[in-house]
Amino acid sequence: MTATHAALPAAGGATLPAAGGAPRPPRPLLSRRGRGTTTWARRWEPRFYLVPAVVVLGGLLAYPLYQLVVVSLYDYRQANVSGSAPLRFIGLQNYARLLGDEAFWTVLGNTVVFAGACVVATLAVGGALALLATRLRPWSRTVLFLASLGAWATPAMTGSAVWLFLFDPTLGFVNQTLTAIGLDGFAGHSWTYDKWSAFALVGAEIVWCSFPFVMVTLYAGIIGVPTEIQEAARLDGASTWRIALSIVAPILRPVLAIVTIQSIIWDFKVFTQIYVMTGGGGIAGQNLVLNVYSYQQAFAASQYGLGSAVGVITTLLLMVVTLAYLRALRRQGEEL
Numbered sequence: 001m002t003a004t005h006a007a008l009p010a011a012g013g014a015t016l017p018a019a020g021g022a023p024r025p026p027r028p029l030l031s032r033r034g035r036g037t038t039t040w041a042r043r044w045e046p047r048f049y050l051v052p053a054v055v056v057l058g059g060l061l062a063y064p065l066y067q068l069v070v071v072s073l074y075d076y077r078q079a080n081v082s083g084s085a086p087l088r089f090i091g092l093q094n095y096a097r098l099l100g101d102e103a104f105w106t107v108l109g110n111t112v113v114f115a116g117a118c119v120v121a122t123l124a125v126g127g128a129l130a131l132l133a134t135r136l137r138p139w140s141r142t143v144l145f146l147a148s149l150g151a152w153a154t155p156a157m158t159g160s161a162v163w164l165f166l167f168d169p170t171l172g173f174v175n176q177t178l179t180a181i182g183l184d185g186f187a188g189h190s191w192t193y194d195k196w197s198a199f200a201l202v203g204a205e206i207v208w209c210s211f212p213f214v215m216v217t218l219y220a221g222i223i224g225v226p227t228e229i230q231e232a233a234r235l236d237g238a239s240t241w242r243i244a245l246s247i248v249a250p251i252l253r254p255v256l257a258i259v260t261i262q263s264i265i266w267d268f269k270v271f272t273q274i275y276v277m278t279g280g281g282g283i284a285g286q287n288l289v290l291n292v293y294s295y296q297q298a299f300a301a302s303q304y305g306l307g308s309a310v311g312v313i314t315t316l317l318l319m320v321v322t323l324a325y326l327r328a329l330r331r332q333g334e335e336l
Contacts, residue, residue: 065315072308081304094309103285104293104310111268111289114199118267121207123260126214131244133219145216152212160276163205167191192278195286202273202287210266214259221255222248257329261322268318271295290314 072094079085098104129148133141151159167174169190178186192198225248233243249256271291274281281288281296288296290310298307 068308068311068315072305072312074305076303076305076308078302090305094306095313097306098309098313107285107288107290107293110199110287114203114289115264115267115270118203118206118210118270119260119263121203122210122214122263122267123256125207126211126259127218129211129215130218130222133215134222148212148215151209154209156209156272157276159205159209160273163201163208164192164277167201193283195282198278198282198287202270202277205273205277206267206270210263214263217255217259218252221252225251253329257326261325264321264325265318268321269314 073089073091074080075088075090075093077085080087129144133144136144154162166172169175169188174191175186175189191201229247230243233247238246269291270289274287274289274292275295278287281292291314294307294310294314296307297310298304
């Protein structure tokens with residue numbers, strides 16, 4: 001037969017091709033409005049699963065944060081707590097007082113430098129040990145993890161007291177060891193007398209108790225990287241560090257974002273280690289950070305409104321740093 005057959009409809013909306021012709025695309029089963037509804041549901045469905053967590057966190061964090069903001073707008077002192085004096089609304093005067101105080105800017109600078117150094121050191125130590133763990137035998141890796149998690153599980157107060165005893169001027173193991181090997185200048189040396197020496201000591205303790213979280217998290221991410229990609233890079237002559245920087249690190253970007261943000265938040269609001277190891281902020285307040293400064297203003301000086309204002313500023317700074325870091329990561333992902 002030379003005549004072509006007419007196209008016939010098929011099941012599912014598709015159309016059979018005419019003899020010698022190309023197949024026609026199937027007709028859409030959903031209207032444009034239906035497709036839009038499906039796309040909207042797919043986009044927002046994962047967010048619905050976060051509602052219970054958002055409700056719980058909102059109840060635990062939203063109300064205390066609201067009260068912190070409210071108290072910062074009042075001249076709230078011990079007399080107001082006892083009820084012997086009426087509460088006086090002063091608006092933004094506490095914030096203006098802080099921003100005009102040179103001591104506040106000094107404390108803010110100390111906090112930024114100290115927290116930044118702790119974050120970088122924590123990520124470096126945790127990342128290096130995570131890479132090391134991927135090359136160890138199972139029993140060696142288990143020992144490393146158990147020892148690290150022991151540091152992670154140590155309470156901040158206990159860890160601070162232990163480190164302070166190790167670096168004690170007369171009875172400390174560190175000074176005695178340094179003196180025994182011929183460094184007589186460390187006999188009776190006080191590690192907390194100098195500003196930067198005290199910050200270094202506290203920072204070392206913070207890194208010691210923080211790197212296990214980074215190490216375990218990054219190790220879990222590293223072992224999830226496909227081995228085929230790494231083997232292909234090795235066949236092309238890439239070194240271990242080149243593979244880590246150019247292949248593993250981009251794949252681990254979401255994990256790195258989590259551990260970095262967590263480290264920033266933890267190190268920026270450190271309190272216990274500074275307060276215990278420097279005796280409340282060091283000599284003449286040289287080792288004060290924002291959280292210790294807020295404690296001094298609110299409880300030592302009974303200026304609760306001023307201390308609350310410091311807390312609000314700290315929260316805003318953490319939010320700005322976190323959003324800026326996430327935005328930078330998003331831009332890097334788009335460029336890649």
